[in-house]
Amino acid sequence: MxxxxxxxxxxxxxxxxxxxxxxxxxxxxxxxxxxxxxxxxxxxxxxxxxxxxxxxxxxxxxxxxxxxxxxxxxxxxxxxxxxxxxxxxxxxxxxxxxxxxxxxxxxxxxxxxxxxxxxxxxxxxxxxxxxxxxxxxxxxxxxxxxxxxxxPITKRLLKSCLTEVSLDPNTAHPKLIISPSQDCVTFTNEWQDVSENDARFDTTLNVLSHQSWDSGRHYWVVDVRGKVYWELGLTYPSIPRKGRKEDCWLGRNKGSWCVEFFDGDYTAWHDGKSHPLPIGTHFNRIGIFCSFPAGLVMFLGEDSMTPLFAFCVGTFTEHLQLALCPGHDLQGCNSQPIKICHAAHPKC
Structure with a gap:
């Protein structure tokens, strides 16, 4: 034996x-x-x-x-x-x-x-x-x-991958207001009168996109001007949405990838691991690029096409959705909305 x-x-x-x-x-x-x-x-x-x-x-x-x-x-x-x-x-x-x-x-x-x-x-x-x-x-x-x-050549390449996207109000935390055009999210201290459902985040200030993707190359541009705190990224639909556990946050679980900006500092997150980024520039627009063939998620300072961080995932096991978190208003310092720049008008 x-x-x-x-x-x-x-x-x-x-x-x-x-x-x-x-x-x-x-x-x-x-x-x-x-x-x-x-x-x-x-x-x-x-x-x-x-x-x-x-x-x-x-x-x-x-x-x-x-x-x-x-x-x-x-x-x-x-x-x-x-x-x-x-x-x-x-x-x-x-x-x-x-x-x-x-x-x-x-x-x-x-x-x-x-x-x-x-x-x-x-x-x-x-x-x-x-x-x-x-x-x-x-x-x-x-x-x-x-x-x-x-x-820059990369800008032309990424712009060719611009993908239309809209936000799903049914996933938004009750303290988030989604614009009628579904391209803008704003935090409010008032709890919105919205229906409860399994898709809605009830603690973390997240909202996901209507659309999901499982192939091709995609690029999104998000306007974050006037903000001192935000989180942007991509996630599997299976991300936890209920309760106060950190795995409901973007990048704090195996199924989401994000970049966070807080008080002048950028940090990349995945699976609960943080990657502080040595970047001193305050960008007005953030680009998010996803390549399914390469298994890649990449973030850029879209103003000057400055690379921020890239995750090499390998193979995605689920569809991906765009995820936004505008953060609390921080006593009025962070009250500006987050806005998606459309492919037809990428400059917000």
């Missing part, structure tokens, strides 16, 4: 050891793939930088060449004026001719030279091709506007 138990333990040990090897191999594979992707992206950005630098060099060289040609032309005109100016000074210093007729002829000759000189050296005749320069500037500005419209 003892030998049989030992054999079973050996097989179990071998199975665990093989699984560890496979996990390590998968880890190395993911690191290698991620490194290749990063290197490819870096090479593309480096190539774009070289293309822009070369275009800038060519454009500036052209303008510099035109500038040098114009300056040289003006140098020649200045030199011609200096020559005549010296002749006049010489005549003044040496005095006029003894013969009045000779003096008159000399003055007349200089006068003719000066008049011709003033005509051919008119500064308005020498100019840069300002029309072309303005065209170059306009094209450069258009290029800048185009680049800005395309970046």
């Amino acid at each position: 003892k030998l049989m138990c030992q054999e079973r333990l050996k097989r179990q040990k071998e199975a665990v050891a093989n699984r560890m090897k496979k996990l390590e191999a998968k880890q190395n594979e993911i690191k290698k793939k991620a490194s290749e992707i990063r290197n490819n992206i870096e090479r593309k950005y480096e190539e774009m930088r070289r293309v822009l630098e070369e275009d800038c060099r060519i454009t500036l060289s052209l303008l510099e060449m035109e500038e040098q040609a114009t300056v040289r032309a003006l140098d020649d005109l200045i030199e011609r004026n200096c020559s005549v100016f010296s002749d006049i000074e010489f005549q003044l210093s040496e005095g006029l001719m003894e013969s009045e007729a000779q003096s008159e002829d000399m003055v007349t000759e200089l006068q003719d030279r000066v008049e011709e000189l003033l005509i051919v050296t008119d500064p308005s005749l020498v100019k840069l091709d300002e029309v072309k320069a303005e065209q170059i500037l306009d094209l450069t500005n258009n290029l800048l506007l185009f680049i800005r419209s395309q970046t």
Whole structure:
């Protein structure tokens, strides 16, 4: 009997050891793939930088060449004026001719030279091709506007995943007011006259979305401006909703993932484990991205697309719903609502 138990333990040990090897191999594979992707992206950005630098060099060289040609032309005109100016000074210093007729002829000759000189050296005749320069500037500005419209790349990618969502009043805590459009939630000290049902949170100030998802990639933007406390995240429908246990809170159980903002500090939560985030910026909008193929939940400061935290879940076992908690009003300091930015109008 003892030998049989030992054999079973050996097989179990071998199975665990093989699984560890496979996990390590998968880890190395993911690191290698991620490194290749990063290197490819870096090479593309480096190539774009070289293309822009070369275009800038060519454009500036052209303008510099035109500038040098114009300056040289003006140098020649200045030199011609200096020559005549010296002749006049010489005549003044040496005095006029003894013969009045000779003096008159000399003055007349200089006068003719000066008049011709003033005509051919008119500064308005020498100019840069300002029309072309303005065209170059306009094209450069258009290029800048185009680049800005395309970046950051992640913003364009995530915006393409924007998913319409509405809040379910039947899940809202009785001290939460859901707007008629079902895209805004506000805390109130007054207990609302709402029906009791199994879906409603009765202690934690949560509300869930009508919709749920089990495939694809999705992105939501939530406006939290004016708030000093809030919680945002995704949850399985099986999240506990009754009682005072902490597992009713977002991120304090195995079936929900959230980021909390309180008194200037951001914290990511899942399965009761907190991850304080070293971020000092107070964002007005928070982005929540979910990828079912990657088993990923990611939070961003949407104002500048700043990554906040990412959870790698692996495989989701249930549908997911968007979950919001506006928090107590904290004596009026946190009375602003939380608002969902719609896909058609992502900027609230």
